[in-house]
Amino acid sequence: AADVVAYALRLGDDSLILGQRLSEWCAKSPEMELDIALMNLSLDLFGRARTLLSHAAALENEGRDEDSIAFLRDIGDFRNVLLVEQPNGDFAETIVRQVLFDCFDLPFQEALAASADETLAAVAAKAVKESAYHLRFSANWLIRLGDGTEESHRRAQAALDALAPYAHELFETDALEDRLIKAGVAVDRAALRPRFDERLAAILKEATLTLPGTEWRPTGGRRGEHSEALGFLLAEMQWMQRAYPDSEW
Amino acid sequence: AADVVAYALRLGDDSLILGQRLSEWCAKSPEMELDIALMNLSLDLFGRARTLLSHAAALENEGRDEDSIAFLRDIGDFRNVLLVEQPNGDFAETIVRQVLFDCFDLPFQEALAASADETLAAVAAKAVKESAYHLRFSANWLIRLGDGTEESHRRAQAALDALAPYAHELFETDALEDRLIKAGVAVDRAALRPRFDERLAAILKEATLTLPGTEWRPTGGRRGEHSEALGFLLAEMQWMQRAYPDSEW
Amino acid sequence: MKDALTATDPRETAFEEHVSADGQVEPKDWMPEAYRKTLVRQISQHAHSEIIGMQPEGNWITRAPSLRRKVALIAKVQDEAGHGLYLYSAAETLGASRDDMVDALLEGKAKYSSIFNYPTPTWADIGAIGWLVDGAAITNQVPLCRTSYGPYARAMVRVCKEESFHQRQGYEIMLQLARGTDAQKKMAQEALNRWWWPCLMMFGPPDHDSPNSARSMAWKIKRHSNDELRQRFVDQTVPQAEFLGLSIPDPDLKWNEERGHYDFGTPPWDEFMEVVKGNGPCNRQRLNARRKAHDDGAWVREAALAHAEKRRERAEAASQAA
């Protein structure tokens, strides 16, 4: 059960932090329709985060709940991949981050829907449809930006150069996940790589963008080794629970 | 004494919040020399804030200290003017905010140096020299920006248009300050206005900038009615004390 | 109340008869130019209000104190964006273009509800906006569900339904605070103090100072007077505040047995006029934030257009080649 708790925290934190980043766009995006779409993505992700963190809390059975897990841990206890905590940057960076995540997330959720853990399977079954929509949205926008104007192409390529290295961490596995794969609970991330590569290549081709060749593979999120940007995200996100402890909201 | 506590909090909060804003520039300013200069200003202001908030804590004698006052009040208890909490914006906005503050602050500190309250008088006596340097720095930069390139002139004028209305609040007085003026403790802000106007006009003339004609006079800081921007500043500034209560640092 | 010119047009007479018999007007129907203009102004102002209204509440999305509240707040702000788009569409059925309306907003030429020029310094303001601002909006808008212009009336039905939901959420936030710690109670009371008078002024100036009302009433664009609606709001809200254990910041507030209504004090109309003139606490901030989003996003919208154009050209080339 401790393994499943840790696994649910990883998945929950990925959703939580990416949801928080997307929600920062509220009333600031390039079009009102985009405000609505980005909030949709963020709502889906927060929805998953709530179920996953609650699931972890229930299995752990130490008196925590979704809120204490989200709002009362410090940076070193977060288990999300580094990709999702990267700052929004311009709209191109947000879209590239999303395409990288969604290309991974759709096959991941499809596979997780068969998990031996019923809650994980149920979250994933619901997430598959959402993720398919997210990927359609992000891929279409990346194609627009890449194959749009000179400026949008330049920005999209710069965003891809900056963020593509972070995708590797999505496929990392460790002893914990290996155990859970054997138990039929977790998804074999490495096995998803070909589908990710293929899908991403197709999108980038249509977007006239080039995957950067780099050997840099930043990692550490699963061990709590995060970038400095996450600290500021947490200071803002956790403010109320920290300022007014032991209150119900 | 309650009046002096309130007065010291007003002055302390002005210094604290402006110091915090200036410190946000660290390693982000247009020149390394400017990094150093802006940190200098910020250090002077934090220095004053520490003495003033400690003075308030001592007079109040309710177990608070400079840190609990700075880090454990929520937004409605801050008493700074709205000018100092305005976001840094571009360098022109920071410089305009500073010129407006310094044109007021130099004569203010000169007058406060004669306060019947010894601590206030001592802080002010030290501050006079600092403020003279701050004003020289900010005025020279505003002149460079205003009488520099077309772009810098445009940015400086836009910053002035946006921020000039906030200067009025610096000269506001109320029953509390009236009582303290009579007691020889506080400075008669209204009496400083002519010197402020004159000095500012001379700087703007050299900077080829025009004071905007506006009837908008935003106010409320002394009553704890702040702009939304202050909430984010506090979430960041107070993070550690909120996240780790009852700890010594 | 007709002037000589319009009285001569038989279509006008027919229109007025139709409307006064509670008939609905649809986009393709003939309508007086003044009716069209009044509606475009009113609907676009309403749309602008929804869009600007995203900001004071959006201010707390990243800091909402629980995940449940965060999700509800995002969904609410998203609804507001949706209402904005829906209302722009309704205005477009009258021949206005969304781009023009948005430009007028960004240039500071168009109005939006002054209530959104107040800041939300604390989380309790999110509760207060839901409870009071949405409450006042609903009081204003429920009668508009039967307004004479069909697309507007239908938009209002949807908007009101969603806003009732938002209002309940806001009230629930207040209830949680009012039942909470001392700090939470204080936060709730201070938010009520901040929003009470601005909300009463959302109904517009007193009837004797409201010159446009008569014609709008005749056209059934407006169906109750400002003062009637204000009274209705006060009567509904006072018991809710009592249930919360919060005090309404009006020493003159008192139940009037004879009238069967609450008596209440005079709102600070001077302040209201300042806010309307652009001198509220956040007028500049709200417009600047909107402009910044618009300007920063220009390259994205250009990219989308350029890409659509490329696709069109490719499709054309392909069909010619075939």
Next chain:
Amino acid sequence: MKDALTATDPRETAFEEHVSADGQVEPKDWMPEAYRKTLVRQISQHAHSEIIGMQPEGNWITRAPSLRRKVALIAKVQDEAGHGLYLYSAAETLGASRDDMVDALLEGKAKYSSIFNYPTPTWADIGAIGWLVDGAAITNQVPLCRTSYGPYARAMVRVCKEESFHQRQGYEIMLQLARGTDAQKKMAQEALNRWWWPCLMMFGPPDHDSPNSARSMAWKIKRHSNDELRQRFVDQTVPQAEFLGLSIPDPDLKWNEERGHYDFGTPPWDEFMEVVKGNGPCNRQRLNARRKAHDDGAWVREAALAHAEKRRERAEAASQAA
């Protein structure tokens, strides 16, 4: 070790004799081109390190947990900026231009100390940087106070003095944490775990892998080998960690009575090489932040130049008119 070409130059012989007799070299003295180049590279890298080094610590200025710590941290980061400027000036005495050096940094062509490519996720990292990074820097730099090039040696005297102060501050932060709550102790231990090995690698590769050292030693630009300095740092630091009650994350660490030194494990040189190559956790972030500050500030620097030019022209016109 002289090759045929330089050996024929009598100035070179005189220079080498002067330096090996611990004589100082001043800007106007003749010096071999290779000596000049080596120094420019070393001093500018040191300057870049100070400038980039502002970022990991600057990261905590706005969030420092007390006003006293905040002020000390700002003053420290300010000192680093000052060191950077001071060192750029020293390099300029050798004919290098600051703009060129800064451009090389921004273009990713110049190196800076790899230690600044690690992040500061917690407040304890600020303590650890002061204690360990500044401690290692001082160990490296104290001998440079007697380096052969005068301006560099004098810069180092000042830098070392200020860094000793910073180191004490850093140690004091750690002490407070180590004497604090469990959460604070944990924070301190984790920071020590993060910074220990990177700090040991600040002294450069093991002597047998350090090809440039011999000539630098002969020129007295370098006065001790990497391994000597590393050992000195370990010997100094272990008792300090013990006093704090923190454990150094090295199972091989052990006092060697015979050697009179601590034995310690092999640092993860593979990781070090990755960071040097640009693949550390923050390499890109650090350079991008520097570039962003530079680019965002371009208009300000242009304005200052334009204004200075205007003043010059006006002064000229005035003096001609007189």
